[in-house]
Amino acid sequence: MLIRSNCHVRLLPLAALVLVAVPACRKAEIRTYVAPRDKEVVPAAAGAEEGGAAGEGPAAERAALPAVTWALPSGWADLGSDGGMNVGQFKAGEVMINLTPLASMEGQENTLVNMWRNVLGQPAFSEAEATAALQETEIAGGKGRFFDLSAERGGSPVRIVTAFLHREGRSWFFKLQGPPDAVGAQIEAFKGFLKTVKFGAAAPVNEPTPAVAPAAAPEQPAVAPAPAPAAEGGEIAVPGKVPEGWSVVAAGAMQVAKYSVAGGAEVAVSVFPSDTGGLAANVLRWRRQMGLPEVGAEEAAGAAKPIEGGPEGAVAVDLENGEKALSGAIVPRDGRWFFYKLTGPTAAVEAARETFVNFAKATP
Secondary structure (H helix, E strand, O other): OEEEOOOOEEEOOOOOEEOOOOOOOOOOOOOOOOOOOOEOOOOHHHOOOOOOOOOOOHHHHHOEOEEEEEOOOOOOEEOOOOOOOOOEEEEEOOEEEEEEEEEOOOOOHHHHHHHHHHHOOOOOOOHHHHHHHOEEEEEOOEEEEEEEEEEEEOOEEEEEEEEEEEEOOEEEEEEEEEOHHHHHHHHHHHHHHHHHOEEEEEOOOOOOOOOOOOOOOOOOOOEOOOOOOOOOOOOOOOOOOOOOOOEEEOEOOOOOEEEEEOOOEEEEEEEEOOOOOOHHHHHHHHHHHOOOOOOOHHHHHHOOEEOOOOOOOOEEEEEEEOOEEEEEEEEEEOOEEEEEEEEEEHHHHHHHHHHHHHHHOOOO
16 A cells, blocks of 8 residues: 655555655545565575575565655656556656665675676676675665666666665665756655665564555656677677567567567566575566465466476476466576566467477577
8 A cells, every 4th residue: 555645655565676866746536556475585594494495485585665654856757666566656747767676686786786787788887896896875763775777778878776685585776767958856765765764673574454456657668689690898688689570679678678479469678686586586476466376485486397408406387367468587697687577468478489488599
C-alpha cells in the first residue's frame, strides 16, 4: 500500500529497484497499491547451506522487504511500482527515477560502476578509476555511495546518476536518468530525497495480497545495447552471434542487450556481479512477472534444468500462463552471472526457444 500524505509517501513491501527525491508538501492524497511480496533474500554468505539456493530457509520464510517511506520533491510524479524489479518509479519532466532492491553487492562497488559504463558503451575503468568515480552521499541516515556517468547514444546524450546503500543483506539502488541538462537540474532534489528515505519493519509474508494491476510505466529513455562480439578492455560483452531473424533494439535499464524476435517476442540480457539472490529467488521473480501463483523455494528451483553443453552451472526454466510465456536462462561466466529472458506470446516463445537456449550457452 502506498499512502501519500501532504509530506511523505509510504511504500509497503514489494520486489525491485528505486530512485528518490526532496520534500514537498501538497494536498493530502491517499492511493492504494498492492502487489505480490518478495521474500527476503538470504545471501549465501549469510548462512545458506552449501549447494542450496540462497533465499531458502526459515529466515526467508519469516521476512519480507521492509516498508520504505520518503518525502517526494516538488514536481516529481509518483508512478508506483512496475510490478517487477522496480518497487518505486518517479518522473520529473524528461527525467526518470527508479528504486530497486537487489541481493547484497557489498564489496563489488567497482564492478557496479563498470556495469553501467558497459551499458553506456564505455570502456571499463581500472580499479583505481572506478574507486575514484564513487562519491559518498547520505541515504536514509546512512553512508551511501553514488556515481555519475554520461554518454551519447544514438545521437542523443544521456546521463545516469546511480546511488546505492547496502543494508541488511540487500543493496538498494536509486537511479536518476535522462538528458544531461534535465538530470543536472534534479541533482539537488535527488540528493535531498535520498536523505528523507526511511526503512521500517518488514511485513509478514503470509499477509493476504490481493492482485491489483500496477499503473503502466512510461517508456524510459532508450539506451543502446552493448555489441554482441567479445569486447576489449574488460567490457561486459554478450557472447555469440546474434541469431538470424533477431533484431537489435534499444536496451532498457539494467540490460546490456535486447533483441526483438519474430511473432512479437523479445530477448533481454542483463549481467550482474552476483546471482542476485540465488536460483529459487530468480525463478520466483519470473513466476510473479508471469502472474503465476506462489510456490515454495524447492519447487521453484526444481523447475530449472541444466543447459546441456552450456557453461558449468548454466540453467534454464520455461514458464507459461495462457497466451504468454517466458523462457529464462542463468549462465555463470568469469565471475559474472548472465541473465537471459525470452518473453512474448506462447507460440512465438515456443518457436524461438531452441535458438534462445543455444544463444544463451554460446561461449566467447
